[in-house]
Amino acid sequence: MVVQNAGVPMSNVTRYLCAAAYLDSEFRYRVLDELLADPYRAVPPSYGGFDLIPVLHHCRRSQQLLLIRDILISALFAAGLLISPLTALNWIFVLIPFALLTGRRVRRWPIILRLLIWFWAVYGIFSMFAAVIFSLYIAMFDTGRYDSLGYGSSDFGLPEPLAALGAGGTLTQSLFVPAATLGVAVIYRVVIYLTLAGSLRPGTPEPPGRAVHPQTSARLDYIRRAQWGNITMYGNENAFLGAGRVERTWSIAVELDRVRDGAGSRRQHTPVDIDPVDLHAFVRRRMAEMRDHVLRPNEGVQRLDIGDHVVMRGLFTVADWTGRRLPGAHPFIGKDGLPRYQATPEEIAAITRHPQGGVRYYQRVTIGNAGQEIRDAKGELVAPAAEQEALTSAFIYLAVEGRMLYTQFVVTVLPPVLDPYHVVDRLPSMNPGRIAWEAVRVLRLRLLRDVLAAPARVVRTAVQAVRQGVTARDPRAHIVYPYGALRSVRELGADTDMQTYIQTLDVAKYVKMIEHRLTEAVLDYLEERQVDTGAYRLQAAGVTMNATVTVGPGATVSGPMAFGPHSSATLHGTAGATS
Template identity: 70%
Template structure:
C-alpha cells in the first residue's frame, strides 16, 4: 500500500478556493508597511537568492500577497526617501547654516526613539530632552528671530525718498524670502514624512480591510517573475529544506514530544505472550496509511457535521538538511546534482508517493518522513436547531500541528510524536481590522499619533537609507548567488515568514486550552490506531500500552503552557514515590 501523498493542489485547498485573503495573511501584509525589519528580512530571504528553498505555508497562510505588499512598501519607501533627500540637497545649496541647525535639532529626538535610550536610566533621557529643548530654541532663534529682526528693522526705517522706499521694500522682500528658504526644508521634509505615513494607513484601511481579495502581482523583470512563480508553488509542497536545524519550520515552536519503542519479535497467541526468532513483518508505509485513515475519521466520519474537526488537514512532511554538495552523485559515470535539486538547479519542493514510501522504509537515511496533522483554530459558526445563527465563526489564529514518525528498525517499532504551536500574528498588525471603521481624519491622526518622534527619525535617516538602498541594489546585481561556483551550497530555508510575524506566545487562555484539547485527541487517536494495527498482526502490545500510559497520563497541566511530568500527589497526607529499578552499583 502506498501513502496518499498530498499534491500541490490538495495542499492549497484552504486558500485556493477562498475568494479573499485569510486574516493571518492580511496581518502579515500589514507588517510589510508597519515593520521595516520584517519587510527587509522577507525580501532578502525570498527574492535575493533564487536558489533558496521555501518553507511550507500552513493554516491558510499565503506568502504571495505578503511578498507583493513588501515590494510595494519598499517602492513607496524609496520614493519617500528620495524626495526627502532631494529637499536636503536643495536646502544645503540654498541655506547651509539652517540645514545644519535643522539636523542638529533632529539628532536628540532621534536618540529618544532608540530602544537603549528608552529602556535606559531616566537621567540620560532627561539630558537628551534638555539637549532637544536647546536645539529647538537655537533653531527658532537662528531661523526666525534673526530673519524677523532684519525684516522689522527694514520696515521701521524712515524713507526720505522714493529710492529709499524702494530699497526698503527690496530689503523686506529679501529677508522674507530668506525666512521662507530657511523654513522650506524643515517643513517640506516633515510634510513628506507625514504624508507618507498617512498614505500607509490609508493603504491598510483600504487594500487590507477584512474580505479583501488577493492582489494581482505584475512583474516586469523575468527573473523576478520566475522566482515568484517558484515561491507560489513551493509553499504548498511537502518537502522542507532547513538551514538552522528547524525541521518543523513554518509550524511554530515545539510544545510537546514523546516517543515509544516496542519489540516486534514478541507475539501473542492462544498460549499467551512469547518471543519468536523472526520479528513480525510491519511495513511502516502501511502503518502510516492505517493511522491516516483513523485521523481522517475525526473530520469526515462523524454523526453530525458540527462534530467534525473541519479545519483538520493531513499531509506529508519530508525534511532534509538543505546543504548539499553540488556535484556529489554519479549517474552513468557523470557527475549530477543531488536528487533533491531539480534540472533547473532549484530545490525540489514536492516528493512523489514512491519517494515518500522509500523514505519511510529507510529510517537511517538523511531524509526523514513525518505524517503531519494540522488544526487551524478558526472555529465554526453556531446555529440552533432551526438554523438561526447563535454566534459567528471566530478566528483564533493559533495553529496546532502534530508530526508523526514511525520507523521499523532493529526488530523494533519506534513511534515519535511531536507537537508544535504557532501563535497568532503580532498584535500591532491587527490594526487593519480597526482602521476601516474610521474616517479619513481619524486615520490620519492615528498614523501621526502612533509614530510621533519616529517621523523625525525618518527625516534624518532618509539620505542614509537612499545610499544603503543603492548599495544593496548594486550588491544584489553584482553578487547574485550561483551554486555552480561552490562545492557545497546552502539551499535550506533560514526562517518562516509566518513565524517571523507571530506573537511570542498564545494570546488567550482559550487558545491554550484548545491546543491542549487537540493534542490529547490526536495522540489518543494515534496510540489506539497503532495498537489496533499491531494487534491485528498479533504483536504483543503490553509494553506499548505501558509506555503510552506513561506519556499520555503521567503529565498534568498546571498553568498556561506549563506542565509537570512524573509522580504527583494531591490532597492532605498525599504522597508520591519514584521507583528507580537501577542495578546495584549504579
C-alpha cells in the same frame, strides 16, 4: 506574468502580514531577503491557508514607496545644505536625539543618560526656534548682509510692506527644510494608512498580477508552487520551519519480537513484519475520521489537514546544469538547479522504510483555529465563525529499526499574528481625517527618526542593488551550495505567545485529541498483528499523563505528582515536553 487567484478573498492571516509589509520595516527587509535575495533558496511551507504571494507583492510595493519617500527627503536635505546650510545642519542636530530615543537599546540605558538625551532634544528645538527668531530680527532691522551665514538679509529703511516681505522670505527659508522633510514623512504615512484601509480591508481579493522582470517573475512562480509542497529543506536547525515553535515531544519504542498468544506474552526468534508505510496509512485513516466520519457535521474537526512532511538539510552538492546528472548531484535538486518541493509517493515510501537515511518523513496533522458558525435547531445563526489564527501541528514519525517500532510525536504551535498588524480590520470604518490622525499618532518620535535615516537608507539601497548585480548567485561556482530555507514569513509575523487563554486551551485540546488518536491507532494496529503491546501501553500512559491540581488562587501544578511519606514523582524532559 504571474497567475493570480483573481477574486478569491485573502485569508485574514495573509491580510495581516501584508499590512506588516508597510508597518514593520524589519519584517519587510527579512521577507525580501529570505525569498528574493537568493533565487536558488528553498521555500518554507505555508500552513493554515496563508499565502506568500500577496505578502511578497505588498513588500515590494512598500519598498518602492519607501524608496521614493527617502529620495525626496534626501533631495530636500541636499537643497537645504546648498540654500541655507546652517538651517539644515541645525535640523539634523535636532533630529539626532529624537532618533536615539526610539532605539530599543537606548530605552534600556540608565535614566541619567536618557535625561541627557532629552535635554539635548529640548535644547535642539530651542536653538532652532532661536535661530528663526534671530533671522527674522536680522531681516527686519539690520542693514548688513549675512548671506555667508545662511540667514538672508534686508536693507534698513525699506518700506514696511517690503520689510515684512523680506521677513517672510527669511522665515520660509529657515523653516523650509524642517517643514518639507517632515511633511514628506507625514504624507507617506497617510498614504500607507489609506492603502491599508482600502487594499487590505476584510474580504479583499489577492492583488492582480502584473508584468515584472523575467527573473523575478520566474522566482515568484516558483515560490507560489513551492509553498504548497511537501518537502522542507532547512538551512538551520529547525526541521519544522513554518509550523511554529516546538511545544511538546515524546517517543515510544516497542519490541516487535515479543508477541501475545493464548499462553501470554512470549519472545520469538523472528520479529513481526511491520511495514511503516502501511502503519502510516492506518494512522492517517484514523486521523481523518475526526473530520469525516462523525455523527453530526458540527462535531467534525473541519480545519483538520493531513499531509506529508519530508525534511532534509538543504546543503547539497550542486546539480548538473546541463540536465545530465553527475555522480555527485543530489536527487532533490532539479535539472533546473532549483530545490525540489514535491516528493512522489514512491519516494515517500522509500524514505519511510529507510530510517537511517539523510531524509526523514513525518505525517503532519494540522488544525487551524478558524472555528465554525453556531446555529440553533431552527437553523438561526447564533454566532458567526470566529478565526483564532493560532495553528496546532502534530508531526508523527514511525520507524521500524533494530527489531523495534519507534514512534515519535512532535507538537508545534504557531501563535496568532502580532496585534498591531490587525489595524487593517479597524481602519476601513474610519473617515480619511481619522485615518490620517492614526497614521501620525502611532509613529510619534519615529517620524523624526525616519526623516533623519532617509539619506542613509538611499545609500544602503543603492549599495545593495550594486552588490546584488555584481555578485549574482551561482551554485555552479560551489562544490556544495546552501539551498536551505532560513526563515518562515508566517513565523516572522507571529506573536511571542497566544493572545487569549481560550487559544491556549484550544491548543491543549487538539494536542490531546491527536495524541490519544495516535496511540490508540498504533495499539490497534499492533494488536491486530499479535504484537505484545504491554510495554507500549505503559510508556504511552507515562508520556500522555498530564494531571493538573489547583494549589492556590490562579496557581496550578501540571505533570506527575506524589503526596505523603516516601512518595516520589518523576518528570522527564522540560516544561511542556516529555520524552
